[in-house]
Amino acid sequence: MSTSADEIKLWYQRHVNSGMFAALAFLGMDVAEVEAEGWMIRTADGREFIDCLGGFGVYNFGHRHPRIVAAVKAQLDRMAMSSRLALNPRLAELAHRLAAITPGELQYTFVCNSGTEAVEAALKLARLATGKPGIISARNAFHGKTLGSLSSTHREAFQKPFLPLMQHFGEVPFGDLAALEALIDDSTAAVLLEPVQGEGGIHVAPDGYLAGVRELTRDRGVLLILDEIQTGIGRTGANFACEHWDVAPDIMTLAKALGGGVMPIGATIGTAAVWEHFQEAPTVHSSTFGGNQLACSAALAALDVLVDEKIAGQAQTKGARMLAGLRALAAEYPEVIVDVRGIGLMLGLEMAAPDISQLFIANMIEQQVIVAYTLNFTGVVRLEPPLVMPESVIDEVLVRIRAALDGTRQVMEQFGLAPQN
Numbered sequence: 284m285s286t287s288a289d290e291i292k293l294w295y296q297r298h299v300n301s302g303m304f305a306a307l308a309f310l311g312m313d314v315a316e317v318e319a320e321g322w323m324i325r326t327a328d329g330r331e332f333i334d335c336l337g338g339f340g341v342y343n344f345g346h347r348h349p350r351i352v353a354a355v356k357a358q359l360d361r362m363a364m365s366s367r368l369a370l371n372p373r374l375a376e377l378a379h380r381l382a383a384i385t386p387g388e389l390q391y392t393f394v395c396n397s398g399t400e401a402v403e404a405a406l407k408l409a410r411l412a413t414g415k416p417g418i419i420s421a422r423n424a425f426h427g428k429t430l431g432s433l434s435s436t437h438r439e440a441f442q443k444p445f446l447p448l449m450q451h452f453g454e455v456p457f458g459d460l461a462a463l464e465a466l467i468d469d470s471t472a473a474v475l476l477e478p479v480q481g482e483g484g485i486h487v488a489p490d491g492y493l494a495g496v497r498e499l500t501r502d503r504g505v506l507l508i509l510d511e512i513q514t515g516i517g518r519t520g521a522n523f524a525c526e527h528w529d530v531a532p533d534i535m536t537l538a539k540a541l542g543g544g545v546m547p548i549g550a551t552i553g554t555a556a557v558w559e560h561f562q563e564a565p566t567v568h569s570s571t572f573g574g575n576q577l578a579c580s581a582a583l584a585a586l587d588v589l590v591d592e593k594i595a596g597q598a599q600t601k602g603a604r605m606l607a608g609l610r611a612l613a614a615e616y617p618e619v620i621v622d623v624r625g626i627g628l629m630l631g632l633e634m635a636a637p638d639i640s641q642l643f644i645a646n647m648i649e650q651q652v653i654v655a656y657t658l659n660f661t662g663v664v665r666l667e668p669p670l671v672m673p674e675s676v677i678d679e680v681l682v683r684i685r686a687a688l689d690g691t692r693q694v695m696e697q698f699g700l701a702p703q704n
């Protein structure tokens with residue numbers, strides 16, 4: 284017996300979250316998603332949407348990439364999880380591959396199931412390795428919502444209901460090296476940064492910043508953790524965003540696209556020095572499902588596709604095409620779009636006001652293109668399509684964005700919505 288559309292709506296409101304249901308209904312997305320392929324999502328009412336959100340950075344390889352699906356199916360026929368008491372071959376292969384593909388001296392990997400868990404592991408390993416408590420991250424950063432990573436996610440709306448959070452978490456403006464230098468002291472274990480702030484509103488690290496942070500942290504004996512959960516695996520036009528600036532961290536976190544859009548997985552990769560105390564006490568941090576063979580198989584196939592299909596290169600060329608198209612549209616609709624920015628296919632449209640971004644998103648949904656705002660700054664609409672999306676579809680998206688901008692402008696005129704600065 285299949286569940287009816289009305290039952291799904293009712294059960295969402297009664298048993299999942301009525302507030303979330305209302306938000307989706309406002310956007311016209313109170314409809315069940317039933318199938319996805321490549322860059323297309325089909326809903327139960329027969330509509331097809333172009334996915335330009337990419338699951339917040341999960342679908343770099345598109346939905347159900349055949350090689351990744353085949354790898355997971357093959358693994359499912361052999362062994363799904365792990366006994367936890369024998370050597371897990373897929374985990375060993377994945378750790379080996381990550382050591383080879385990630386920059387610098389990153390060598391050891393802890394595997395978990397999500398981004399926030401990867402950050403939790405990074406924070407704990409930094410404390411374990413240094414014996415110090417202090418973590419400094421950037422204003423507007425987003426590192427996850429469990430209590431440790433939330434302590435480094437500097438957004439009041441997310442933190443306030445859960446105070447007090449963990450101690451010794453400092454905040455500096457993103458891009459301000461002098462402020463960071465001033466805040467580092469003898470209690471600082473690590474500096475935690477995203478190379479491109481995603482949920483903060485798509486802010487690319489200013490040139491020289493990450494190299495400066497690397498030099499500063501090395502000089503002061505502080506670890507550098509780069510959170511590549513959203514920027515990694517090709518999204519910005521390099522396999523890892525830090526490679527744009529030739530900077531290698533002591534610890535890197537990955538998740539989202541690492542599972543190839545097929546399995547959830549997170550990873551924390553560190554140098555031998557970071558791992559030293561963890562090797563002596565390997566059970567101080569663990570996860571029952573972390574490193575399960577299905578998720579590791581998906582990640583291994585994803586890393587193959589990353590290299591074989593030159594996914595980062597695709598993000599670079601298609602990103603340049605989309606950015607140029609968006610800049611042209613911004614020039615035509617200056618009362619709606621006040622800035623266009625980003626790198627690779629991690630792009631943001633800053634709207635004249637947060638309300639206008641909501642309006643624009645609803646218009647995009649009408650055009651059957653899925654987009655969303657960035658979590659910490661709702662005035663920015665992010666575009667993070669699958670990196671395998673053909674250029675012809677990117678051009679089609681630009682046509683639909685123009686239609687959505689027309690719709691947005693009409694409503695703005697109708698209601699006298701003046702742009703706010």
Ligand code: PLP
Nearest residue numbers: 397398399425426427510512513
């Ligand atoms: N770190 C970054 C940079 C992210 O963008 C996110 C999620 O958006 C996270 C951490 C948290 O990942 P998850 O939602 O899988 O816990």
